[in-house]
Amino acid sequence: MALWPRRRTGRAVISAKARRQRVIVTAEGLRLPLTLASRGTRAAALFIDLSLIVLTIILTTTLILLFAHAVGADKAKDGTAANDLIEALVVIWIIAVFLARSAWFLWFELGSRGATPGKRMTGIRIAARPDRDGHAARLTAEAVIARNLLRDIELFMPLIFIGGAMAAGSDTTLAGWASLAWFAIFAFFPFFNRDGLRCGDVIAGTWVVEAPRRKLDPALSLGQGAQGLSTLTGAQYRFSAAELAIYGEYELQVLERVLRDNRPDALAEVARAICAKIGWSSGAGDERAFLDAYYTQLRARLETGMRLGRRKADKHDGG
Amino acid sequence: MNGLIGWFSKRQDAVIAAAEQATLRSDRFRLEREGDWRRLETIVARIEAGRIGAISDDDLVALPALYRMLVSSLSVARDTTLDAATLGYLEGLAQRAWFIVYGPEVGFRGWLRRFFGGGWSASVRAIGPDILIALGMMVAGTVIGWLLVAGKPDWFYALMPAEPGDPRVPGASRAALYASLFGKSHRTGLAVFAAFLFSNNAQVSILCYALGFAFGVPAILLLIHNTALLGAMLWLYHGQGLTLELVGWLSVHGTTELFAIMLAGASGLHIGRSMAFPGQRAVLDAAADAGRRTATVMTGVVLMLIVAGLLEGFARQLINATAPRLALGGLMLGWWLLYFFVWRGVWRGRGARR
Numbered sequence: 001m002a003l004w005p006r007r008r009t010g011r012a013v014i015s016a017k018a019r020r021q022r023v024i025v026t027a028e029g030l031r032l033p034l035t036l037a038s039r040g041t042r043a044a045a046l047f048i049d050l051s052l053i054v055l056t057i058i059l060t061t062t063l064i065l066l067f068a069h070a071v072g073a074d075k076a077k078d079g080t081a082a083n084d085l086i087e088a089l090v091v092i093w094i095i096a097v098f099l100a101r102s103a104w105f106l107w108f109e110l111g112s113r114g115a116t117p118g119k120r121m122t123g124i125r126i127a128a129r130p131d132r133d134g135h136a137a138r139l140t141a142e143a144v145i146a147r148n149l150l151r152d153i154e155l156f157m158p159l160i161f162i163g164g165a166m167a168a169g170s171d172t173t174l175a176g177w178a179s180l181a182w183f184a185i186f187a188f189f190p191f192f193n194r195d196g197l198r199c200g201d202v203i204a205g206t207w208v209v210e211a212p213r214r215k216l217d218p219a220l221s222l223g224q225g226a227q228g229l230s231t232l233t234g235a236q237y238r239f240s241a242a243e244l245a246i247y248g249e250y251e252l253q254v255l256e257r258v259l260r261d262n263r264p265d266a267l268a269e270v271a272r273a274i275c276a277k278i279g280w281s282s283g284a285g286d287e288r289a290f291l292d293a294y295y296t297q298l299r300a301r302l303e304t305g306m307r308l309g310r311r312k313a314d315k316h317d318g319g
Numbered sequence: 320m321n322g323l324i325g326w327f328s329k330r331q332d333a334v335i336a337a338a339e340q341a342t343l344r345s346d347r348f349r350l351e352r353e354g355d356w357r358r359l360e361t362i363v364a365r366i367e368a369g370r371i372g373a374i375s376d377d378d379l380v381a382l383p384a385l386y387r388m389l390v391s392s393l394s395v396a397r398d399t400t401l402d403a404a405t406l407g408y409l410e411g412l413a414q415r416a417w418f419i420v421y422g423p424e425v426g427f428r429g430w431l432r433r434f435f436g437g438g439w440s441a442s443v444r445a446i447g448p449d450i451l452i453a454l455g456m457m458v459a460g461t462v463i464g465w466l467l468v469a470g471k472p473d474w475f476y477a478l479m480p481a482e483p484g485d486p487r488v489p490g491a492s493r494a495a496l497y498a499s500l501f502g503k504s505h506r507t508g509l510a511v512f513a514a515f516l517f518s519n520n521a522q523v524s525i526l527c528y529a530l531g532f533a534f535g536v537p538a539i540l541l542l543i544h545n546t547a548l549l550g551a552m553l554w555l556y557h558g559q560g561l562t563l564e565l566v567g568w569l570s571v572h573g574t575t576e577l578f579a580i581m582l583a584g585a586s587g588l589h590i591g592r593s594m595a596f597p598g599q600r601a602v603l604d605a606a607a608d609a610g611r612r613t614a615t616v617m618t619g620v621v622l623m624l625i626v627a628g629l630l631e632g633f634a635r636q637l638i639n640a641t642a643p644r645l646a647l648g649g650l651m652l653g654w655w656l657l658y659f660f661v662w663r664g665v666w667r668g669r670g671a672r673r
Binding site for chain 1: 342343344345346349350353356357358359366367369387388392393394397399400402403404405407408409411412413415416417418419421422423430515517521522523525526528529590593601603604606609610611612613614617618621
């Protein structure tokens with residue numbers, strides 16, 4: 001097994017994640033990287049939202065029925081006051097269902113989180129698409145409304161037609177198939193463009209991006225081990241310039257990941273590989289201190305080079 | 320210690336002392352600023368959770384400065400540090416803070432005030448040409464419906480699927496038709512009827528709008544088909560000399576409902592037109608512009624349909640004479656025309672200064 005996962009180059013093998021990377025430029029001139037949400041994540045978010053909507057409708061219905069039963073209105077006769085009450089309850093129910101279907105997405109996406117509960121759970125949010133030069137744009141209420149109005153033809157109409165086609169069985173007419181195909185175009189629209197936009201996104205000028213909520217991990221280069229001193233054995237690790245010159249930024253990041261994961265077997269394997277590369281004889285048991293020291297000193301060397309305008313991307317890079 | 324570090328507290332001194340001991344310059348950079356980053360993170364998290372009240376005034380005032388400081392931290396960090404965790408954190412936080420600082424400029428309530436205070440009517444005026452086209456389509460649809468049925472009454476059944484027991488068919492007697500206009504069939508359950516009508520009509524008009532996406536063609540077809548029905552009905556009642564009575568019956572809610580459907584169709588046409596003829600802009604940009612402009616119109620359309628549903632469910636059944644029906648319908652039409660095209664709004668002046 002190779003130590004470093006092979007670095008992928010060339011267009012054909014660019015990872016799916018890299019293909020979803022976009023950069024917007026804020027008003028301050030800051031280049032802000034964004035990751036577009038994958039279609040799978042969005043489908044999951046939608047599914048969660050729809051389940052919650054159905055749940056809300058069921059809850060409202062139950063509450064209304066319980067209320068009607070409690071006041072004894074369910075056995076009322078025509079023209080009595082109780083009958084009027086039932087009527088009012090039915091009206092409330094119709095409006096509640098309409099709101100649950102139409103206002104759910106609107107209400108939540110207009111909030112400062114820009115995401116429905118489903119989107120929050122899957123860690124994504126909506127954002128305004130930047131203009132052609134990549135300048136970031138503000139999300140507006142109008143955009144949120146527009147993108148949600150189109151949901152009907154993208155989601156509910158295809159469902160109705162698919163349901164209709166299934167109910168009709170083999171008797172489905174040509175018109176039935178045609179309308180099914182027509183609405184399938186809308187339903188599968190996100191698969192036919194680079195940014196995964198659905199029709200609503202096109203009309204509203206929005207897209208859906210990942211909203212990472214990262215914690216600030218402690219710096220690895222601050223502890224005792226980073227000073228090159230092993231707390232376990234008392235050994236002092238110092239690496240020469242030649243020993244540090246082997247690796248580049250890519251390897252440094254992999255090393256950082258390994259140190260943060262802190263899995264003993266991975267640590268041991270990486271330590272062995274580095275020792276072999278720089279010609280040290282590897283001992284066992286003190287890998288953590290060894291790697292901490294190597295990480296800190298490699299980072300110090302690469303960052304110094306960076307300040308002087310010399311960067312070394314990976315171990316194959318001559319710089 | 321989340322963000323609670325004061326500017327010159329003892330703890331801050333301790334942080335600076337730790338920073339002086341750090342081996343790497345990039346770590347010193349990070350330690351010196353970490354307190355401010357965390358303070359910003361706390362503020363952002365509170366705003367995201369919708370608990371603006373939990374943020375102190377000091378923090379709210381400091382938010383823009385903290386955001387700008389973070390932006391500069393990120394720029395410096397990109398050129399000086401190779402700590403992937405710090406970079407990732409800064410980029411994530413910068414993104415979150417950006418969404419807050421440059422979020423929607425108004426909240427839901429502010430948007431509502433702007434909407435009724437002139438935003439709605441301004442957006443209706445902005446799609447004026449499309450409204451004229453939609454109106455033309457509707458008139459054409461009515462005429463087509465009339466002519467089709469007048470030429471061959473069988474067309475009536477094609478336009479209006481026959482329901483058993485419906486008296487409104489060609490050859491119906493004057494009395495039957497008259498009864499259908501002034502009957503009391505829905506006297507009980509008016510509210511339910513109104514709510515159902517609204518829900519149904521809202522779906523149709525949203526469909527009309529959404530189909531504008533396909534270059535507006537389906538929107539036109541939907542408009543013509545719906546008004547052809549109207550033409551056929553007019554022909555049917557005209558044959559028995561009940562034209563005015565039918566117009567009165569329709570006008571109670573029809574002036575509002577047909578107006579709303581016209582606006583929905585016009586919005587669809589507007590999007591279709593901008594996508595078919597984007598001019599100097601990219602098609603996607605043109606579509607987005609048009610979509611946002613017409614979204615306001617469509618919100619209004621849904622509201623109008625609520626009004627129409629109430630009028631249809633209650634007023635039409637309760638008012639049982641042609642003259643008051645015509646007066647009410649005319650009044651509603653006048654109100655909408657005034658609101659959209661004459662009144663210029665209170666929001667406009669403030670918006671211009673912004």
